[in-house]
Each structure stands twice: as C-alpha cells, then as structure tokens.
Amino acid sequence: MGILSGNQEKQPLHYGEIFGMWSYISVAKGDYAAYQTFINHTGDKELRQLLEELTQGIKQETAEIEDILKANGIALPPSPPERPVAELEEIPVGARFNDPEISAMISANISAGLVACSQIIGQCTREDIAMLFGQYHMNKAQVGAKSLRLNKEKGWLIPPPLHTKVPVQTT
Template identity: 50%
Template sequence: MGILSGNPKDEPLHYGEVYDLWQFSMAAKGCISTYRALSHHAGDKDLKKSLNALIDQAELEVSECDNILLTNGIAPFPALPVRPEAKLEDIPIGARFTDPEIAARIAADTSLSMVSCSQIMGKCIREDVGALFGKYHATKAAIGLRILNMSKEKGWLVPPPLQIKRPELVEA
C-alpha cells in the first residue's frame, strides 16, 4: 500500500489545501453578501434567478468547505452579516447598478472562480477535495453558460474586438 492511500477523509490536508479551502470559503461568503446586495438592484427576473443560483451555490460551497476545515481543526473565515432587504425603487438612480453591469460582473466572477477551482484541483493530493472542486467547476460552467445566453438574449453582452479580416501571411 502506498503513502496516503487510505480513505481520503482520514488523510491530512496539506497547507495548500487548507489555505485554498479557507480562501475559497472566504470568497464565497463575500459573493453571498455582494450578490444579495446586487439582487436588490436587479430589475430583470432572469438576472435575479442567476443571482439566486449563484447565492445558492456559494452557500453550498461555504457549508462544504467549512465542514472540511472544522473536521480538520481549522477555524473558517467568519460569516458576514446578513444584508437587510431593499426595494429597487428605494435605491437612488445614481447609486443603482444596472442590469447589464450586474450581468457583466457575475459573468466575470464566475469565469474567475472556475480558474480558481482548476488551480485548486491541480494542487490537491486528497481525492475528495479535488473532486469537490471539480464539482464546483462543473456547476460554475453551467451557471456561466446560462449567464452568457441571458446576456446575449437581453443585448447586454459587449464582445471584445472581433477579428473579422485576417492579415495576409507573407512568405519569406
């Protein structure tokens, strides 16, 4: 039998796994707080559904990451205070985030979080932790695709410069 070849949940976490779990949980708690605030600014029902899906996913991530940390004797990042409810009409127009701004923000956040999941998977030596972040990556990819489709349908997507005419290659 090789080194660390028993039940992964009985194996120790290495320092990178501890930090990544702690950092990911902290970021997810920040997302929950931010996305709840942004949901008060959102007027579009599909955008609100996307925000709620991201909040639900972040809550799951917090629960699972914090559980692993606590099981291994590590104190997780503290929970942030719950934001009070607000109505869109009560937010002054100059202080309001627009639906296209919110959609762009959550699309970028989702993309960056998939990169984080990939990096964490690459560092893991515990299969259960690597699989957990593989699950998060797949879920975020599905949510990201829904956000992309929504942004296209609503006319919110601002594409980067497109290369329509390609330069001709000169052979030497």
C-alpha cells in the same frame, strides 16, 4: 500501502489544500453578500433568478467546505453580515447598479471561480477534495453558460473589436 492511500477522509490535509479551501470560502462569502445586494438592485426577472441560484450554490459549497475545515481543526474565515432586503424603487437611480453591470460582475466572478477551482484541484493530494472542487468547477461552468446566454439574449454582452480583416499571405 503508501501514506496517501486508504480512507481519504483520514488523510491529513496539506497546507495548500487548507489555504485553497479557506481562501475559496472567504471569497465565496464576499460574493454571497454582493449577490444579496445585487438582488436588491436588479429589475430583470431572469437576472434575479440567476442571482438566487448563485446564492444557493454558494450556501451549499460554503457549508460543505466549512465541514471539512472544522473536522480538521481549521478556524473558518469570517462571514459578512446578511444584507437587508430593499425595494428597487427605494434605491436612488444614481446609486443603483444597473442590470448589465451586475451581469458583467457575475460573469467575472464565475470566471475567477473556475480558475480557483482548477488551481485547488491541481494542488490536491486528497482525491475527495479534488473531486469536490471538480464538482464545483462543473457547476460554475454550467452557470457560466447560463450567464453567457442571458448576456447575449439581453444585449448586455459587449464583445471586443472583431478582427475581420485577415491579411492575405503572398508566397
């Protein structure tokens, strides 16, 4: 029996796994605070629902990862304070994020989260950690598809210039 076999939870974490999880929840906590702010700024009902879904997902992921880090004696990254609830009309027009901007930032964060999950999976020796981040990756891919659909339906998706003139090859 090898040193990395048996009960996964009894195996030591290596420094890459620790750093990956610690960094992941550090960024997730920042995203959580940003999404709370975005909820105050959005006027679109569907975008608000997506933001609320994202904040619930972050809460769950953060709690799960924090439990693992605590069980292994790792200090947790700091959490930013909860953001207060504000009414959209109370935020001056020039100081508001608009819905397409919020949606674009969400899309970028989802994309970065997918890369982070893949990187953590790739460096894991503990299968339970790799499977956990595989689940997070799948969740992000699903919410990314929702975000893409929302961006298309609302007309917020701005594609780069489309390459429609393909040169003709002569032989």
